[in-house]
Amino acid sequence: MKELVDLGVMVFREKNSRGSFKPHLSVKFRSVEGKLVTFSIDTTRTPAKYQQPDAYLITHAHSDHYGKSAMLSERAVCSDKTAIALEIRHERKYAGRTFKVGDIIETCGVKVQTFPNFHTVGSTSFMWENELGTRILVTGDVKDASMLPECDLLITEANYGDPGDATCYFDDDISGFENAFRDHPSIAFGAYAFGKAQRAVELLRGLGYDGTIEMEDQSLSLTRGLLEGAGELACLGEGCGDCISIVPPWDLEKLPSRMSKFVMTGRSDYRYPAIQISDHLDARGLVTMVKDIGPEFTVVYHPSGHRPGRFAKHLECIGFNALSIDRINNVLSNEFV
Ligand SMILES: [Zn+2]
Incomplete structure (x- = not known):
């Protein structure tokens, strides 16, 4: 060799x-x-x-x-x-x-x-x-x-x-993401500002969602600066009311309790249900x-x-x-x- x-x-x-x-x-x-x-x-x-x-x-x-x-x-x-x-x-x-x-x-x-x-x-x-x-x-x-x-x-x-x-083996749970999106009219996804947040927007647009997506400030700047075809994006609280929000996982608790909350992660130590979506x-x-x-x-x-x-x-x-x-x-x- x-x-x-x-x-x-x-x-x-x-x-x-x-x-x-x-x-x-x-x-x-x-x-x-x-x-x-x-x-x-x-x-x-x-x-x-x-x-x-x-x-x-x-x-x-x-x-x-x-x-x-x-x-x-x-x-x-x-x-x-x-x-x-x-x-x-x-x-x-x-x-x-x-x-x-x-x-x-x-x-x-x-x-x-x-x-x-x-x-x-x-x-x-x-x-x-x-x-x-x-x-x-x-x-x-x-x-x-x-x-x-x-x-x-x-x-x-x-x-x-x-x-x-065992944690090094996984499949992306795209159907879990889709079900969460379809089953909950008011929903927030916890996703890191760079990487996961843009993937969440791509997935939502891929599922046909064309409404406003509200995002935390840095996630919003990064998505606007990086993602073509991101559709209508807004700051938190400036969208249409009951739309979809994407924030870093640790900000989920700051959002109203009436929202259904999920974390896009492979980890299981968050207090919100995890949806396995990996960048790896x-x-x-x-x-x-x-x-x-x-x-x-x-x-x-x-x-x-x-x-x-x-x-x-x-x-x-x-x-x-x-x-x-x-x-x-x-x-x-x-x-x-
Ligand atoms: Zn990396």
């Missing part, structure tokens, strides 16, 4: 000024023109006095992917919608470059293809080749891998990647994704905690060559320095 060095790629983690590892990782390789290039992935910005990577790739605007920090660098690269989401969420100006998901962009002489992964509005997977022809694919978090290409080095996530954990692949979906992509080597880089290790181990058990982020040290191999 091929090792990372055979693929002409070095994967490493940088340390911050306190000596601990920065989030996620960086990839060093030679471009097709033979130039040494470093891409940092979903990590925080390196202070200006230190050597910068050639690009900070930001897969999407969830806070555990650190766009809040990387967005301030001119070397940041993310989709137009991710940039909008970062600006709304963090009230900062995005300083980097943007693209439309599906575009091919060139950065530092490297042609980078971009693909949708349907995790959030604007979320992006990136792929490029190095001088050996190794195709390197960074998925970010994935909801639907059907548009992702085959590759040689796969850098992916394991949010629900522990095959021994489950354990089976992640394995199917890896099999379909067929990499020579897989690096599991997200989230923090034990799941990348469990998923990498499982991939090894079923015949893939895999490494999890907790086993990456930041020693630069001689070939690359």
Whole structure:
């Protein structure tokens, strides 16, 4: 089986000024023109006095992917919608470059293809080749891998990647969502402002609801800024009275008690009934994704905690060559320095 060095790629983690590892990782390789290039992935910005990577790739605007920090660098690269989401969420100006998901962009002489992964509005997977022809694919978090290409080095996530954990197996309960919507004339959905709230609006419009949807302020700004075809949206209390509301889960209790309340979540620790709607692949979906992509080597880089290790181990058990982020040290191999 091929090792990372055979693929002409070095994967490493940088340390911050306190000596601990920065989030996620960086990839060093030679471009097709033979130039040494470093891409940092979903990590925080390196202070200006230190050597910068050639690009900070930001897969999407969830806070555990650190766009809040990387967005301030001119070397940041993310989709137009991710940039909008970062600006709304963090009230900062995005300083980097943007693209439309599906575009091919060139950065530092490297042609980078971009693909949708349907995790959030604007979320992006990136792929490029190095001088050996190794195709390197960074998925970010994935909801639907059907548009992702085959590759040689796969850098992916394991949010629900522990095959021994029953909570890592689920199906979206679309019919539960539909029943809740049809059975309750006055209804509120608890959904995180970025990601879930837009999915709730898409689902409601998909079910044919064309009335006003009231939303909490940030959910409203994000949905207006990001979602085409969102239909009539309004601030809380400014809609038509008995319409549908979408607020973050912890705001449900602030809404009138006459409303029926549900939380869109995989968790079961809310006081309101949960409707399982996930922004992620489950354990089976992640394995199917890896099999379909067929990499020579897989690096599991997200989230923090034990799941990348469990998923990498499982991939090894079923015949893939895999490494999890907790086993990456930041020693630069001689070939690359
Ligand atoms: Zn995410």
